[in-house]
Amino acid sequence: MRSLNLIILGTAGAGKSALVATFGKWIEQNTDRKVAYINLDPGCDFLPFDPDFDVRDYFTIAQIMRDENLGPNGAMVRASELLEQKAEEFSRRINEIEADVRLIDTPGQMEVFLFHGGPEFAKLMRDVTISLFLVDAQIAARAAGFVFTRLLGLSIGLRLEVPAIAILNKVDLAHDKLAEIDRMSADLELLKERVVEESSGVVVDLTLGLSKVLPELLPAARLVKVSAKTGEGMQDLFDIVHEVFCACGDLT
Amino acid sequence: MRSLNLIILGTAGAGKSALVATFGKWIEQNTDRKVAYINLDPGCDFLPFDPDFDVRDYFTIAQIMRDENLGPNGAMVRASELLEQKAEEFSRRINEIEADVRLIDTPGQMEVFLFHGGPEFAKLMRDVTISLFLVDAQIAARAAGFVFTRLLGLSIGLRLEVPAIAILNKVDLAHDKLAEIDRMSADLELLKERVVEESSGVVVDLTLGLSKVLPELLPAARLVKVSAKTGEGMQDLFDIVHEVFCACGDLT
Numbered sequence: 001m002r003s004l005n006l007i008i009l010g011t012a013g014a015g016k017s018a019l020v021a022t023f024g025k026w027i028e029q030n031t032d033r034k035v036a037y038i039n040l041d042p043g044c045d046f047l048p049f050d051p052d053f054d055v056r057d058y059f060t061i062a063q064i065m066r067d068e069n070l071g072p073n074g075a076m077v078r079a080s081e082l083l084e085q086k087a088e089e090f091s092r093r094i095n096e097i098e099a100d101v102r103l104i105d106t107p108g109q110m111e112v113f114l115f116h117g118g119p120e121f122a123k124l125m126r127d128v129t130i131s132l133f134l135v136d137a138q139i140a141a142r143a144a145g146f147v148f149t150r151l152l153g154l155s156i157g158l159r160l161e162v163p164a165i166a167i168l169n170k171v172d173l174a175h176d177k178l179a180e181i182d183r184m185s186a187d188l189e190l191l192k193e194r195v196v197e198e199s200s201g202v203v204v205d206l207t208l209g210l211s212k213v214l215p216e217l218l219p220a221a222r223l224v225k226v227s228a229k230t231g232e233g234m235q236d237l238f239d240i241v242h243e244v245f246c247a248c249g250d251l252t
Numbered sequence: 253m254r255s256l257n258l259i260i261l262g263t264a265g266a267g268k269s270a271l272v273a274t275f276g277k278w279i280e281q282n283t284d285r286k287v288a289y290i291n292l293d294p295g296c297d298f299l300p301f302d303p304d305f306d307v308r309d310y311f312t313i314a315q316i317m318r319d320e321n322l323g324p325n326g327a328m329v330r331a332s333e334l335l336e337q338k339a340e341e342f343s344r345r346i347n348e349i350e351a352d353v354r355l356i357d358t359p360g361q362m363e364v365f366l367f368h369g370g371p372e373f374a375k376l377m378r379d380v381t382i383s384l385f386l387v388d389a390q391i392a393a394r395a396a397g398f399v400f401t402r403l404l405g406l407s408i409g410l411r412l413e414v415p416a417i418a419i420l421n422k423v424d425l426a427h428d429k430l431a432e433i434d435r436m437s438a439d440l441e442l443l444k445e446r447v448v449e450e451s452s453g454v455v456v457d458l459t460l461g462l463s464k465v466l467p468e469l470l471p472a473a474r475l476v477k478v479s480a481k482t483g484e485g486m487q488d489l490f491d492i493v494h495e496v497f498c499a500c501g502d503l504t
Binding site: 011012013043044045046061062070071072073074075076077108109110112115144148152154155158159161199207210 | 263264265293295296297298313314317322323324325326327328329332360361362363364367388391396399400403404406407410411413451
């Protein structure tokens with residue numbers, strides 16, 4: 001059977017590493033799939049999983065700051081360049097790791113990966129590659145935030161050239177808002193109403209324009225809701241990933 | 253006359269600080285406008301301008317790393333939280349600085365600002381606020397990169413709720429590609445052809461869908477081309493900013 005590479009994306013603090021740990025453990029306990037854990041984040045101190053591949057064996061942000069006498073910004077840019085240069089070597093080594101599912105944690109700052117190394121890396125991975133884009137449920141609960149995150153998800157898919165599935169994370173902190181998010185996903189008219197209620201000035205036209213065209217671009221898929229912290233939603237996450245995996249497997 | 257707040261955005265290494273310095277100097281030398289320089293980036297070592305307001309007087313990434321014993325990722329998240337908490341105080345102090353144009357440099361990682369503090373800060377600024385989104389000309393030269401950057405520009409405007417103008421930076425390194433970028437901006441059919449030539453698999457449909465709807469959302473404006481390094485394009489930049497400023501001034 002073909003392997004699945006799952007690239008976990010999200011802005012700093014979105015809970016990427018926690019999701020890798022929680023989802024990996026769930027897959028191991030509930031299926032017969034073998035999981036490999038990959039860390040591509042050179043800036044993390046602590047990982048909640050035991051990596052089969054760790055970019056920190058090659059370089060870390062802290063070490064670049066010391067060795068090259070750079071500040072955090074400069075070190076981050078330098079690490080991006082290294083990630084880009086090493087995309088081929090890293091993808092080769094990761095492809096060699098035997099597993100059914102490779103869970104791939106990415107740099108703390110999403111844009112580092114999207115602008116440097118990420119697209120090359122995704123292209124070089126063998127078998128089927130899918131990305132998960134973690135969205136904080138609190139941000140998606142406002143209509144403008146909802147449209148914004150759908151748009152970011154689209155941008156990610158476009159940039160990495162792999163399917164991008166948006167996932168609501170941290171739902172344990174936003175249970176009271178989930179019904180509203182579901183209503184906005186299902187009912188375009190309601191989404192438009194909310195946009196008008198919330199926004200003002202230049203942004204209303206833009207948001208309305210976007211909410212009009214988004215349905216043409218995104219199927220009205222249910223948004224999977226998870227909490228990497230409490231572990232809820234892992235079965236749903238597995239199901240949707242499996243669904244997209246099968247669809248891709250047929251296509252590629 | 254009302255003042256203009258110009259928020260300079262772009263991914264790490266896009267040349268935000270260099271543009272603030274170059275554009276500020278150009279305005280001072282070529283117009284009678286008074287310029288104020290604002291630094292909101294707690295992670296920079298060196299600034300090519302002399303700031304009238306500097307977030308580093310409050311906190312820096314390096315200091316958070318030391319004081320709170322955090323790695324670069326943790327310190328970045330902590331700095332984001334501080335930026336969000338202090339949005340009101342910072343915007344009040346910056347509003348007090350007398351100037352016709354306030355050039356506002358933002359954190360090295362764009363997502364820090366977009367997800368934390370940026371929207372609140374933009375809302376609290378007085379007078380007219382516009383954002384400039386710096387795009388590396390090399391990335392926009394590919395059709396998928398072009399669509400991606402337009403989409404990111406849209407997302408930024410949506411998130412900050414202010415007009416976002418996309419600017420091609422580093423054109424001194426990409427003179428041979430500018431004509432092609434202009435052709436793709438002006439001619440939707442050409443853009444679609446290029447997308448099909450370049451892309452493969454799942455991304456073709458997505459990019460084609462986007463290139464179909466983008467014209468509904470974005471006027472086919474000319475993309476301003478600048479180099480913060482060589483100083484070319486500053487008059488064009490000033491003209492487009494002035495144009496948007498006047499349009500906003502009428503509306504708000």
